[in-house]
Amino acid sequence: MAPLIEALHEAQVLALRQISENLAAQTKRLEGLTSKVDxxxxxxxxxxxQEAGKLVETLRGELRSxxxxxxxxEAQRDRVAGVATFSTWIARSGPWFAAGVAAFLAGLGVRAAT
Structure with a gap:
């Protein structure tokens, strides 16, 4: 019976050794896969x-545009505001300007008559 127990014990040791080798091989494979995943x-x-950089550059271009x-x-608005201001000034000052010109011409007419 002792040789049978000894043979059984050796078979268990051999099986454990094989399991240990298989486990070590699986661990190495798992480490390789882990490095590949990383x-x-x-x-x-x-x-x-890179995609984020491209999107940022696209947004910068759109912002510049x-x-x-x-x-x-704004330049167009400033021109329109300038014309409106000038028109308002003319509307306010026009009658006074016309009266001044008329007075000047009247003064020339009086001078020419004398």
């Missing part, structure tokens, strides 16, 4: 950062 994660982060358009619109 590499993929880093690449994905870089790609997302919008600011240029705002400048043009």
């Amino acid at each position: 590499d993929v994660r880093e690449r994905l982060a870089r790609l997302e950062a 919008a600011l240029t358009r705002i400048d043009v619109l």
Whole structure:
């Protein structure tokens, strides 16, 4: 019976050794997969950062375009405001100006008559 128990014990040790080797091989494979997943994660982060950079550049271009358009619109508004101010001044000052010109001409007419 002792040789049978010894053979059983050796078979158990051999099975445990085989399980241990298989477990070590699986651990190595898992470490390799973990490093690959980390590499993929880093690449994905870089790609997302590049995409974000592209979006930021696109937004900067659109912002520049919008600011240029705002400048043009403000310049146009300033011209319109200037014309409106001049028109208001003419409307207020026109009668006085016309009266001055008429008085000047009347003065020339009086001078010419004498």
